[in-house]
Amino acid sequence: xxxxxxxxxxxxxxxxxxxxxxxxxxxxxxxxxxxxxxxxxxxxxxxxxxxxxxxxxxxxxxxxxxxxxxxxxxxxxxxxxxxxxxxxxxxxxxxxxxxxxxxxxxxxxxxxxxxx
Amino acid sequence: xxxxxxxxxxxxxxxxxxxxxxxxxxxxxxxxxxxxxxxxxxxxxxxxxxxxxxxxxxxxxxxxxxxxxxxxxxxxxxxxxxxxxxxxxxxxxxxxxxxxxxxxxxxxxxxxx
Numbered sequence: 001x002x003x004x005x006x007x008x009x010x011x012x013x014x015x016x017x018x019x020x021x022x023x024x025x026x027x028x029x030x031x032x033x034x035x036x037x038x039x040x041x042x043x044x045x046x047x048x049x050x051x052x053x054x055x056x057x058x059x060x061x062x063x064x065x066x067x068x069x070x071x072x073x074x075x076x077x078x079x080x081x082x083x084x085x086x087x088x089x090x091x092x093x094x095x096x097x098x099x100x101x102x103x104x105x106x107x108x109x110x111x112x113x114x115x116x
Numbered sequence: 117x118x119x120x121x122x123x124x125x126x127x128x129x130x131x132x133x134x135x136x137x138x139x140x141x142x143x144x145x146x147x148x149x150x151x152x153x154x155x156x157x158x159x160x161x162x163x164x165x166x167x168x169x170x171x172x173x174x175x176x177x178x179x180x181x182x183x184x185x186x187x188x189x190x191x192x193x194x195x196x197x198x199x200x201x202x203x204x205x206x207x208x209x210x211x212x213x214x215x216x217x218x219x220x221x222x223x224x225x226x227x228x229x
C-alpha cells in the first residue's frame with residue numbers, strides 16, 4: 001500500500017530564513033504525482049506546489065521549491081525568505097493514477113511556525 | 117477561492133442522528149473526493165466519484181454513504197452518528213484523473229454531542 005511519511009511534526013523558522021520540510025513515500029507505481037498543501041489556521045487547504053514523477057526537474061513556485069529524489073522516494077519542500085504568512089500546517093500528498101482510481105494520500109503534516 | 121463550495125460550514129448534532137453534507141465542485145470538474153480530518157490528524161480519504169459513478173473507496177465507514185448527482189454536485193450522508201465522527205469534512209474536485217491537482221472546499225465542521 002502507498003504511504004506518505006512526514007517525520008517532522010513541528011518545525012520553526014525565523015522570518016527571511018530558509019526551512020526545509022521532509023517527506024518520504026512508499027509506492028510500487030512508476031506514474032504518480034506529488035503535492036504539497038498548506039493549511040493555515042483557517043483550515044482551508046491550499047495547493048502550494050506539484051511534481052510529476054516522470055519529470056526530473058524540480059518544481060518551483062516563487063519562494064517554494066522541492067527536492068524530488070525519485071530513487072530515494074523523497075520529496076522535500078524548501079521555503080525561502082520565510083514570511084509570517086507561511087505559518088501553517090503543511091501536508092505532503094501522493095497521488096497515483098490507475099484504472100481503479102486516483103485517491104490523494106496525505107502524510108500527517110508538519111506544523112511550521114514563523115517568528116519575527 | 118478554490119471554486120469548490122461546501123455547505124453547511126458548521127453542523128452540530130446529537131449522537132444517533134443523521135446529517136447530509138453537500139458539495140458543489142468547480143465548474144467543469146468531473147471528480148469529487150471526500151476527506152475526513154479529525155483533530156490533530158491528517159486527511160483521511162473517504163470516497164471518490166467521477167461523473168456520477170463511484171470510482172474509489174478509502175476508509176469510509178458503512179454508516180457513511182455518498183453520491184454524485186447528474187449536475188455533478190455530491191452529498192455525503194453520515195448516519196448513526198457517534199462522538200468520534202466529530203471532524204472537519206472536506207470535499208475536493210479535479211478536472212481530470214491522474215493529472216490535475218485537487219482543489220478543496222473550505223470544509224464542513226461537524227460536531228457530534
